[in-house]
Amino acid sequence: MNAHLEALAPTIVWRHFRTLCNTPRPSGHEAALVAILEAWADAQGFAHDRDTFGNLRIRKAAFPGCEQAPGVVLQGHLDMVAQANSDHAHDFTRDPISTYVADGWLHADGTTLGADNGMGVAAILAVLEDPDLRHGPLEALFTLEEETSMGGALNLAENWLEGSLLLNLDSEDRGQVYIGCAGGADVEVDAQLPSAAVNDHEQVISIALTGLKGGHSGIDIHKPLGNANRLLIRVLRSLESFDARLISYHGGTLRNAIPREAFAQVALPGDEVDAAMVAIAGLETILLRELGSGDSGLKISAQRVRETPAAEPLTLDASLMLLAALHAAPCGVERMSADVPGVVETSNNLGVLSLENGRLHLCALVRSLHDSAVIAMGDRFHALFGLIGARVKIENGYPGWAPNPRGKLLAMFNARHLALLGREPEVKVIHAGLECGILGSKYPHLDMISFGPLIRGAHSPDERIELASVEEFWLMLRALIEDLAEAK
Numbered sequence: 006m007n008a009h010l011e012a013l014a015p016t017i018v019w020r021h022f023r024t025l026c027n028t029p030r031p032s033g034h035e036a037a038l039v040a041i042l043e044a045w046a047d048a049q050g051f052a053h054d055r056d057t058f059g060n061l062r063i064r065k066a067a068f069p070g071c072e073q074a075p076g077v078v079l080q081g082h083l084d085m086v087a088q089a090n091s092d093h094a095h096d097f098t099r100d101p102i103s104t105y106v107a108d109g110w111l112h113a114d115g116t117t118l119g120a121d122n123g124m125g126v127a128a129i130l131a132v133l134e135d136p137d138l139r140h141g142p143l144e145a146l147f148t149l150e151e152e153t154s155m156g157g158a159l160n161l162a163e164n165w166l167e168g169s170l171l172l173n174l175d176s177e178d179r180g181q182v183y184i185g186c187a188g189g190a191d192v193e194v195d196a197q198l199p200s201a202a203v204n205d206h207e208q209v210i211s212i213a214l215t216g217l218k219g220g221h222s223g224i225d226i227h228k229p230l231g232n233a234n235r236l237l238i239r240v241l242r243s244l245e246s247f248d249a250r251l252i253s254y255h256g257g258t259l260r261n262a263i264p265r266e267a268f269a270q271v272a273l274p275g276d277e278v279d280a281a282m283v284a285i286a287g288l289e290t291i292l293l294r295e296l297g298s299g300d301s302g303l304k305i306s307a308q309r310v311r312e313t314p315a316a317e318p319l320t321l322d323a324s325l326m327l328l329a330a331l332h333a334a335p336c337g338v339e340r341m342s343a344d345v346p347g348v349v350e351t352s353n354n355l356g357v358l359s360l361e362n363g364r365l366h367l368c369a370l371v372r373s374l375h376d377s378a379v380i381a382m383g384d385r386f387h388a389l390f391g392l393i394g395a396r397v398k399i400e401n402g403y404p405g406w407a408p409n410p411r412g413k414l415l416a417m418f419n420a421r422h423l424a425l426l427g428r429e430p431e432v433k434v435i436h437a438g439l440e441c442g443i444l445g446s447k448y449p450h451l452d453m454i455s456f457g458p459l460i461r462g463a464h465s466p467d468e469r470i471e472l473a474s475v476e477e478f479w480l481m482l483r484a485l486i487e488d489l490a491e492a493k
Contacts, residue, residue: 006101013106013472015479017134021127025119026104031087031097032153035059038083042130042147051133056162063145065133071490074141076168078451079132081125081175082151082440086259086464089116091215091266093466110469120470121463122151125174128482138483139490144168151175151440152261152464154191155403158443166448170414170489173441173455174482177224177463178433179474180426182418183455185345185408185434186442187223187372190379191260192353192386194367196395198327198360200317201250208275209252209310212240212268212285216302219265219465222354222370223437226263227338229299233257233264234355236292238331240305241269243288245325247277250318253360260356260370261438262464267358270310272318282307316362326393327365331358333389334369335382342374342434345408349436351378365395372436374405406442406453408434414452417492421485426477430456456481 010023028038039061046053046063053063061083067074087097093115103114112118129145132138144166148157176183203209214237220230234256241251249271256267273281289305296303319327335353342350351373359366367390371382383399390397409415410432422430441453459474461467 007104009106010104014476015131017131018127018475018479021130022123025123025127026102029098029100030083030085030119032084032150034098035083035149045130049134056165058157058160059149060157060161061147062165063133065143067142068139068490071139071141074490074492075170076142076144077140077486077489078144078146078166078168078171079129080146080148080171080173080440080444081122081129082148082157083126084150084152085119085121085123086117086152086262088219088258088262088465090466106472109472111472112469113466116466117464118468118470120460120468121177122175124458124460124470124475128174128479131479132482132486135483139487141490142168148440152259154401155438155440155443158440159403161444161447163447169450169452171441171444171451171453172482172485173439173453174457175439176435176455176457177460178457179459179471179477180428181431181433181456182415182422183433183435183439184410184412184415185374186406186439187374187436188376188379188403188405188442189370189372189438190383190399190402192369192371192383193398193400194365194386194390194395196365196390196393198323198363198365199320200323200363201320202317203272203314206274207272208278209270209272209314210278210281210307211270211310212237212305212307213266214240214268214303214305215266216304217265217300218302218467220263220462221437221464222261222263222356223352223372224435224463226352226354226436227349229297230263231292231296231300231303232336232355233267234358235336236303237267237269238328240285240288241271242328242332243284244271244273244281245328247273247281248321249273249281249324250321251324251327251360252314252316252318255359257355257357259464260354260368262356263354264356265465270314272314278309319363330389330393335385339382345434348374348434350374351382352436353382372438374434376404403438404442404446406439406445412452412454414454417488418454418456418485421488422481425481425484
């Protein structure tokens with residue numbers, strides 16, 4: 006499948022990307038791909054090993070004459086975000102990703118593409134395979150479960166890596182190089198809320214909010230995108246004057262993806278249903294006006310449900326308290342950086358929200374350039390949801406990556422970029438959880454940078470990669486490695 010990929014340039018990179026597209030690899034299901042890469046390493050004669058978590062390292066000895074060059078670690082993560090449009094049946098644990106080219110970009114058919122971070126992984130494999138490339142000692146580090154928990158990086162073995170320079174290939178902007186990133190943590194909220202049976206005079210309606218673009222909860226958080234959870238909570242709040250009681254709710258599927266869809270059922274007095282339907286339609290018009298061209302595909306539909314719901318609705322007081330807490334919860338950009346212009350400092354994404362049989366679960370992802378701000382945001386969740394008796398846990402925390410604008414590796418990258426492409430790169434700090442922050446905490450001696458080709462729509466079915474940027478990325482990566490081979 007995806008044979009057309011091998012007709013793209015550079016062939017050595019796209020051939021490996023084809024393997025990644027054809028091998029299912031959602032987070033937590035990377036074992037099949039690891040086995041393929043180990044067999045490939047054996048066939049190439051490369052040494053390889055795994056740490057106790059399962060992260061894979063493949064090593065290649067220095068090119069003859071370059072043995073004294075500093076060791077370089079090439080790093081990427083094997084897993085991908087598993088998102089599909091609601092009308093597209095896809096089993097990410099079994100089905101390959103189907104791709105197509107349009108207008109100079111590679112897309113997937115109704116699903117995430119996996120260019121994040123599949124293109125970085127493919128480029129690393131191409132570096133290892135390239136017989137003509139002059140290089141010092143190379144280590145390829147492939148981590149696991151980056152998209153769900155940063156588990157691979159967090160559990161990476163210490164005193165394992167040997168190199169002194171690290172190239173992270175998990176960035177998504179052409180002509181840019183990253184030297185810092187946000188840290189973050191998951192906020193888990195759980196509660197069992199009181200319910201009461203549907204009354205004889207009540208009717209049930211279901212509400213669906215769909216059509217949003219979604220996106221990456223870090224690098225897209227500042228964009229004029231709608232968050233389906235934030236918006237549907239607002240719709241439900243508008244029904245409180247009709248004494249609506251929340252029965253069920255399902256919104257978002259990943260804490261690091263801005264939710265595109267959310268669905269709810271409510272019970273309300275039968276003589277209020279028509280007025281509620283009018284209110285919902287009116288709010289759709291209002292929200293579309295507010296979102297403007299940033300997210301113009303919003304649709305809100307509501308319909309009567311004739312069958313008795315499987316679960317009891319919350320009591321009116323519990324429903325009011327829950328919706329008030331959710332409406333007040335931090336969502337989106339909290340603060341812009343005062344020191345790095347144009348960079349988000351602190352944000353939160355209301356990523357996954359569900360209510361079933363009175364059981365509330367919320368998973369949010371807090372990010373910040375300052376670890377103290379992550380802690381403070383988590384404490385706000387404790388304070389807010391503690392008011393309704395919910396249990397709040399802050400977990401899966403990971404540190405940020407402090408920028409070093411005077412690093413030697415950055416200087417070499419800038420010089421090569423100018424010489425090869427005729428322009429200096431933009432030096433950036435990213436509002437996302439690159440693994441560099443964690444890797445740097447375990448290997449503080451590493452001099453690190455992150456760069457990559459142009460990817461848009463990451464973490465959503467709109468994910469796509471610009472073909473021309475892949476050629477530029479490969480030329481830059483290859484030239485930089487040759488420069489490093491001459492360094493002492």
